[in-house]
Amino acid sequence: MQTCACVSLSGGQGKTTVIFNLSLLLAQQGKKVLAVDCDPQANLTFYLNHEVEPNQPTLLEVLNGKVQTEDGIYSTTHENLFLMPSDRSLFKVSEYLASSGTGAFILKLRLKAVQNLFDLVLIDVQPSRSQICLTAVGAADYALIPVEAATKGVNSLIDTLEFLEEQASVMAFNGKVLGIIPFRDRWVGLTQTLESRENIATIKEFAGDIPVLPSIRESEQFKRAIRQGKLLSDIGQKDLQYPFEKMIEVLTNER
Numbered sequence: 001m002q003t004c005a006c007v008s009l010s011g012g013q014g015k016t017t018v019i020f021n022l023s024l025l026l027a028q029q030g031k032k033v034l035a036v037d038c039d040p041q042a043n044l045t046f047y048l049n050h051e052v053e054p055n056q057p058t059l060l061e062v063l064n065g066k067v068q069t070e071d072g073i074y075s076t077t078h079e080n081l082f083l084m085p086s087d088r089s090l091f092k093v094s095e096y097l098a099s100s101g102t103g104a105f106i107l108k109l110r111l112k113a114v115q116n117l118f119d120l121v122l123i124d125v126q127p128s129r130s131q132i133c134l135t136a137v138g139a140a141d142y143a144l145i146p147v148e149a150a151t152k153g154v155n156s157l158i159d160t161l162e163f164l165e166e167q168a169s170v171m172a173f174n175g176k177v178l179g180i181i182p183f184r185d186r187w188v189g190l191t192q193t194l195e196s197r198e199n200i201a202t203i204k205e206f207a208g209d210i211p212v213l214p215s216i217r218e219s220e221q222f223k224r225a226i227r228q229g230k231l232l233s234d235i236g237q238k239d240l241q242y243p244f245e246k247m248i249e250v251l252t253n254e255r
């Protein structure tokens, strides 16, 4: 089982978009995938069309040990793709994680119980330095960092790299950063906009030795695909799917 988290410390950087597309694509390729929604905004849960019923356990109950890990996992409408959902109440776990003393390792520990059931665990991480974020990052063997090809994205990259370094220095992140993915790269016809070009150049400067992977183009088709719960290739937009195929290639090469 490989565990990969999508981390970027600002909203709107493409984290949930990446996890959604990677999950569907890997599942379609026959891999057993568990998507974990580690963000109380719960967009991933919503995108995967899961409604949390009042008495159903979610990531919250798995983390605080009220239920077994398997009991917080649900099938989705996609073959091979399973979800550990969340809703707004996930914030309640912060106190438990903070008081446990080993909060950063709790998700990793809980996932151990299901390691033989899945090939890949993909984690959508809350964009703040919260206890939830710490435990999500602590569980990751690999991290992907999507950042908008804009000033906000450059700042998110700087914050995220600093945060991961801090966590690594206290051994609370023991993973490898596989790559940075520029998000909403804008082109007009065959020409990349100046803003995108300049911001991606800046992203490359801050990336250092970390690979900057193929960018995700700015396009309404992504929202359309998500709305229909489909892959871009399933709505006739296979070209736009290339960055996700590349991420899978990089992940696969790690095995």
Ligand SMILES: Nc1ncnc2c1ncn2[C@@H]1O[C@H](COP(=O)(O)OP(=O)(O)O)[C@@H](O)[C@H]1O
Pocket: 008, 010, 011, 012, 013, 014, 015, 016, 017, 018, 043, 184, 216, 217, 218, 219, 220, 222, 223
């Ligand atoms: N390629 C794209 N071009 C433009 N907008 C996009 C694209 N992909 C996703 N979006 C939209 O951008 C917003 C932010 O993406 P999201 O993945 O939710 O970011 P995060 O999870 O980092 O907050 C969402 O409203 C999403 O629908």
Ligand SMILES: [Mg+2]
Pocket: 015, 016, 017, 039, 041, 043, 044, 124
């Ligand atoms: Mg999100």
